[in-house]
Amino acid sequence: MIKFLDLQKINLVHQDEIENKLLEVFRSGWYLLGNEVKNFEDNLAKYIGSTHAIGVANGLDALRLILRAYIENGVMQKGDEIIVPANTYIASILAISDNGLVPVLVEPTLDTYNIDVSEIEQKITPKTKGILIVHLYGRAVWSEELQKIATNNGLKIIEDNAQSIGASWNGIKTGNIGDAAGFSFYPGKNLGALGDAGAVTTNDENLANTIRAVANYGSTEKYVNLYQGLNSRLDEIQAAVLSVKIKYIDSENMRRKEIAEMYLSGIKNPKIVLPESPQNKNEHVWHLFVIRSSEREELQKYLAEKDIQTLIHYPIPPHQQKAYKALNDLTFPITEKIHAEVLSLPISPVLDDQEISTIIAALNDF
């Protein structure tokens, strides 16, 4: 059986280092907002190149907190609009609506699965305050045009970097190209904790201070509350694990890239559309390797019979979810086509060449 993602195997690669750290935190008696969180925040900021990194409870909270802090700082207010790609994972959209902001969906392009920048300007209204870009599947989305649209319209660019730690555009890491970025360290992400974890990176000190306070009951000083905050802190134990694993993120992303290249050159079947291999400026970290087929259901069943696990990211677009009834009447043909046809192949740093060859051979026989 070739598993879609073997988390046990992924983490056992670092068994000794992780077990030592777990024991150290356990014995220290200090479990929240201590040295491990501080250390991981420094490691992350250094890796991304940002001046601030703030550990939080999960990726959804990272995005919620960025928008919430913009509201607390008077940069945005309830009812303002945030542009977001229609085919993103629902968390990006939840972060917007949870803050009383209005998500305005924009189609992606079929070759990148990222937001179609040429569609953004026509969605801008006097209420638009930001663009939430999503580096989906590990592929950076950025362009001079996007920067120009944001600058000309006074919009904040918020990055959903949950799937793309290590990716870059023109040498700048995702997480450091917009105004603020949210990260997820959910166990299945490229940098995964042993439970929920997340972070925000930014170069905006004011924003960073507000996020830190809001995430800790709205307080900078114990029992003194500046905001009606929430409790969204990164655990010491997760921070300690992440400080071990961040040392290996580049080599693990490199292995993902090797596997992606094997798929791209090996899969030759007219029934299968491969993802575009990004060129020059764009460093892709292949969180997911997503193919498309008009016979997606048959293909998934066929692979399952050959003991190859695949997943669908994602089966139902956000605008068709019951959670967003107000969006249900809208149509996004490209987004809907993507949701009907995509299939994610196994890609993880612990897969060996033999397994990849088996998958390629199976796909070519379909």
Ligand SMILES: *Cc1c(COP(=O)(O)O)cnc(C)c1O
């Ligand atoms: C995983 C993910 C999130 C949410 O992260 P959690 O840590 O699960 O809350 C947000 N956006 C995208 C694109 C994701 O893939």
